[in-house]
Amino acid sequence: MEKMEHTVLDEQQGDRIDKIISGLDDEWSRTQVQQWIKEGAVLVNGKTVKTNYKCSLNDVIKISIPEPEELDVIPEEMDLDIYYEDKDVLVVNKPRGMVVHPAPGHMTGTLVNGLMAHCKDLSGINGVLRPGIVHRIDKDTSGLLMVAKNDLAHESLVNQLVEKTVTRKYKAIVHGVIPHDFGTIDAPLGRDSKDRQSMAVVDNGKHAVTHFQVLERFNDFTFVECQLETGRTHQIRVHMKYIGYPLAGDPKYGPKKTLDLNGQALHAGVLGFIHPRTNEYLEFEAPLPDEMEYLLTQLRK
Structure with missing residues (x-):
């Protein structure tokens, strides 16, 4: 020491x-x-x-x-869908079904395992099990994530998240037909007192704001774009349920009778941030995954 x-x-x-x-x-x-x-x-x-x-x-x-802890994450060769990379940051399109970082129960096969094999230099701020990870998306949500390759980048990206200057837009398919074209949900989120594994709108929760726009309406479903102002755990899933339009396929917050999707129809399609070193604004867009495109095709019929 x-x-x-x-x-x-x-x-x-x-x-x-x-x-x-x-x-x-x-x-x-x-x-x-x-x-x-x-x-x-x-x-x-x-x-x-x-x-x-x-x-x-x-x-x-x-x-x-303190001595830095030895990284106990096994690097695994993976075919990562990398949208951007330089010496400071990396932007990757995560497939649905993949966990972002190791945790007891799944120490392998996570995005971090793949990143460790792809590049040896990831920031260590979040402790050893989630190197480089600045924000995360749920296992069954697909889409874009920014990854910090050093502590300077990590701190800058975290500050941008705190200051709400990061652009994060998601596409989702929800139950029900939303009558109005635009809306904002401002409702605090915290642990559900009845189920600690779930989040809920609670009085003493953390400030959470989601903006949404209707893209397309179907008989029993609506295709929306949600923009995060804050980034709380399960925010879009809980907020859309709260206003009566839960996500299709969502096993935790959706209705029992839903679309057979093996997880919520949610895709982090747009990600924009200021580069930590150059101060240039970068924005990336990832197309909808095939299974969501297929679902929309079926709904249009």
């Missing part, structure tokens, strides 16, 4: 501890530093502090830099 000591200078008085430490080394991202503070690896005058602690002149900061 590497140790480092720093005494707070005159011009650093009043600055947050995480800001000061991340400024000591270009390789240390603020997110990484905050993690160290939470783990008690940072002491100020011999005591642990919170990440928002404001430093005083001559405060002595001691940092015990």
Whole structure:
């Protein structure tokens, strides 16, 4: 374990501890530093502090830099559908049925296993089991994901998600015929008190906003495009159920009688973000997967 000591200078008085430490080394991202503070690896005058602690002149900061954990993810050769890649970021089109990162129960066959074989350099901010993963989409949702190849990129992309500047548009087929062309669902999401494995609209939940637009109407279904303003777990699935139009094929939030799809008809089709290094806005679009196209063809009949 590497140790480092720093005494707070005159011009650093009043600055947050995480800001000061991340400024000591270009390789240390603020997110990484905050993690160290939470783990008690940072002491100020011999005591642990919170990440928002404001430093005083001559405060002595001691940092015990933890050894990076060995990555226990097995690289697996996969035929990944990569839309864009450079030294900082990668954009991949995930097929439905694939889990994004390893977890107990599925340590292999995930997108992260494939990414590890494809490129050795992925950011380590999220701990060892989900290197590079900035945001995720559900197993049975297909579509575009951005992946960070270093901590600088990771921090930039996470900040863009927090600031709601990332463009994320999804196509979905829902039960029922939505009468109006546009709508916004603003309803807080949290764990369902009756079923901890599910999410629900709850009073004390996290702020969640989904905008939708009707693309096509059928006898009993509607084809919509949803744009995420926030990115909560199962957000589109729960929000559409909440307003009475659950996703077709959704085993968790949809009706018992639904389309036989082996999972929800949801595709992350458009992804746009500002490149962490060049500050250029990039946007990508992935076409609907074959099974959703086939479903629409059947519904049109």
